[in-house]
Amino acid sequence: MTDALEVSGLRKTFGEVVAVDEVSFSAAPGRTVGLLGGNGAGKTTTISMLLGLLTPTAGSVQVLGHDLATDRYAVLPRMNFSSPYVDLPHRLTVAQNLLVYAELYGEPDPRERVRELADRLQFTELLDRATGKLSAGQKTRVSLAKALINRPEVLLLDEPTASLDPDTGDWVRRYLEDYRERTSATILLASHNMGEVERLCDDVLMMRRGRVVDRGSPAELLARYGRQTLEDVFLDIARERRSGDRLEPVS
Numbered sequence: 148m149t150d151a152l153e154v155s156g157l158r159k160t161f162g163e164v165v166a167v168d169e170v171s172f173s174a175a176p177g178r179t180v181g182l183l184g185g186n187g188a189g190k191t192t193t194i195s196m197l198l199g200l201l202t203p204t205a206g207s208v209q210v211l212g213h214d215l216a217t218d219r220y221a222v223l224p225r226m227n228f229s230s231p232y233v234d235l236p237h238r239l240t241v242a243q244n245l246l247v248y249a250e251l252y253g254e255p256d257p258r259e260r261v262r263e264l265a266d267r268l269q270f271t272e273l274l275d276r277a278t279g280k281l282s283a284g285q286k287t288r289v290s291l292a293k294a295l296i297n298r299p300e301v302l303l304l305d306e307p308t309a310s311l312d313p314d315t316g317d318w319v320r321r322y323l324e325d326y327r328e329r330t331s332a333t334i335l336l337a338s339h340n341m342g343e344v345e346r347l348c349d350d351v352l353m354m355r356r357g358r359v360v361d362r363g364s365p366a367e368l369l370a371r372y373g374r375q376t377l378e379d380v381f382l383d384i385a386r387e388r389r390s391g392d393r394l395e396p397v398s
């Protein structure tokens with residue numbers, strides 16, 4: 148079976164700054180891969196290259212069997228993303244913004260698709276509000292609706308529950324689990340929320356200064372570091388102690 152995502156030797160430099168270095172991983176259809184790392188670790192830069200928004204300095208990205216560098220238009224309609232860093236136009240209402248995307252993706256009945264998503268993600272009462280006047284949490288929900296509008300087979304999520312209160316955050320996580328179950332979508336999730344990563348991800352890549360410094364399923368990582376939570380594993384990696392070139396967990 149072809150992997151839905153296949154990333155090989157990905158590298159991105161901005162002048163002197165090496166933002167992403169030698170990142171390789173793959174994800175089979177239906178799997179969820181987590182990107183974990185502190186501020187500046189390279190998560191957003193990696194996602195931007197997977198979307199074709201940034202051109203890699205080196206390496207390759209295959210999505211659903213297509214090389215993103217040469218064949219991106221074959222695959223962009225089948226993927227989508229949400230990111231707190233991308234703002235929708237403020238003056239348009241939520242419905243107007245989402246309609247633009249529904250039309251762009253060629254939905255046969257764009258208005259019905261927007262109504263359906265607003266209903267599913269429980270923000271029907273926001274449809275006629277100006278997008279710029281929404282709270283951060285409301286924007287996050289609308290951004291998720293935008294990400295799901297074309298029923299993506301590959302979904303890239305940068306901090307999907309940022310700014311959500313715990314109850315709404317939990318609701319979004321359940322929604323994503325349900326979406327994955329219904330569609331077998333492949334999800335790449337960058338998050339600072341360790342509980343979220345532990346719950347949703349089959350595989351986790353731990354990033355530090357642009358590199359993947361450890362990887363495995365949440366259970367494997369917990370066992371390897373002898374920790375109870377991914378948060379503790381994360382702290383071990385963030386406060387690494389090196390022996391030669393080997394990364395050793397801090398006891």
Ligand SMILES: Nc1ncnc2c1ncn2[C@@H]1O[C@H](COP(=O)(O)OP(=O)(O)OP(=O)(O)O)[C@@H](O)[C@H]1O
Binds near residue numbers: 161184185186192
């Ligand atoms: N356009 C740019 N020009 C110069 N440097 C950049 C640019 N974009 C990112 N960087 C640098 O690349 C590195 C990785 O940044 P990136 O945004 O990918 O990290 P991140 O893991 O998403 O961090 P955060 O958790 O804070 O969002 C950082 O050192 C950042 O300053």
